[in-house]
Amino acid sequence: MKKLNTIIATIISSVFVFAPLQKTFAATQTSLTRSAAEQRALSIINLNWTYSINKNSILPSTNGDSVTQPTQFKNVTTATMTGIPYNWGGLDSLDSSSSGAPWTNFLNAIDNGAFAGNVNTSAPYGYIQGTAGIDCSGFVQAVFNIKDYKLSTSTLFNSYFTKISLSNLKHMDILDKPGDHVVIFDKWGTQNGVQGAFTYEATPDQTYGGIQGTKKYFITMNEINLGYIPGRYVNIIEDSSTPDPMPTSDLYGIVSNVVYAANFRVNPSTSAAIIGTIPKNTILKLLASNSGWYNVTYNGQTGWIYSSLTASVPYNTYVTVNNVYQLNIRSNPSSTTSILGVLTEGQYAKVTGISADGYWYKISINGVEGYSAVKYLKYIN
Incomplete structure (x- = not known):
């Protein structure tokens, strides 16, 4: 019996040596409002940074065979990117870093030559040192500003x-x-x-x-x-109830709930002078709100449209130009084919398809439908 007790004690000791309880700091976390959490989420989603193939595509020397780079970097030499790449086990955001990483945040990691992202979610090692980015639970942890060891979907x-x-x-x-x-x-x-x-x-x-x-x-x-x-x-x-909050910078609306067009007025009132009309299905960037009206710019003029005449823009459906002022719309997915029209800054085209190689979106705007290069386009939401 004494020998058996010794064996049991050894097993228990081993468990506590090799599987220590994870520390948590729930009681010391800073509270935040829903709107503050949303702003943190949008700041991460809309983060702009510069990718360089010479700097951010060098595989880690250890376990590099378990790293798969995200598709947005395919055939890219250098470009301005939006959003933080997915990285299995990662926690690199605006103000956090992955476990054991020698940097303080995502931008610092990229500046220091980290490999951008890892979408190999079956990698046996979890987070791989030398890669930068964030995974799903890391994103949640960063949005709510939880200062602790890396959380997982199970914790x-x-x-x-x-x-x-x-x-x-x-x-x-x-x-x-x-x-x-x-x-x-x-x-x-x-x-x-x-x-x-x-x-x-x-x-x-x-x-x-x-x-x-x-x-x-x-x-x-x-x-x-x-x-x-x-x-x-x-x-x-919970956020305090405040009337007519300013919309976020990336909020858009689509003219709807009208037969043909919505009135466009100089002030947020039905008695205000009409500047003109905005056709149904037009995409508008919402600049401000006031007493049930949206402030928008259309055809170079700024005015107001009644909010009930707009609806939310479907996600991942409309695009605008990215890092260029004007982009050609071509008859086929090739830079040598005929030009059917152009998409300029402040215009929003509907994506109706994608080329077989993934490098061209088929887009439609003002009755023109053709192809434009993906690398010069970005979704508006």
Whole structure:
């Protein structure tokens, strides 16, 4: 019996030596409002940075065979990128860094020659030193500014999130499928006629477009019902009710709920003079809001349109030019084919297809439909 007790004691000791409990700091975290969390999410999603093939595509010397670069860097020499690339096990954001990394944040990592991203989610080593970017749970951790060891989809509910009912889900709550994926909930809606939720997330999935990384995205209700658990950050603060908030810089609307066009006025009032009309299905950037009206610019003039005459722009559907003032629209996906028209800064074209090689979007605007180079386009949401 004494020998048996000695063996048991040895086993218990080994467990505590090799599997220490993970430290958590839930009680010391800083509270933040839903709007503050959203701004952190958008700052990560909209982050602009410069990629260099000579600097950010050198594979790590250790476990480099387990690294797969995200598709947005394919055949790119140098370019301004938007969003942080997906990186399995990574936690590199605006103000956080991956475990053991010699940098302080994502931009610092890129400046120091880190390899940009890793979409090999089956890599046996998890996070690989020398790679920079962020994965789904890392993105959630960064958005809510949780200062702790790297969290996973299986540990989010341990200290930082409480489970809630789906009917109680609010903007900036989460949907977590432990061991698989986690997203931040934006709002309910439909995409391509399918019911689901618009999200903020970091993902290598591109079913609904966007980079392999941080972006506004979509998850179907069927997928949500396959094991996603609604959750709420334990330190979240509800925003005060304030009328007519300024829309975020990337908020757009589409003219709808009209037969042909909406009136465009000099001031936010039905008694204000009419500048002109804006045709149905026109995409507008929303500059401000006031008493149920949106301030917009159309055809070089700035005025107001009644908000009920607009609707949200479908996600990953409309594009505008990226780092160029004007872009040719061609008859076929080749720079040698005829030019049918141009897309200029401040115009928004609908994506209707993509070339077989993935380098050209088929776009439609003002009755013109043709192809423009993907590298000079960006989705407006």
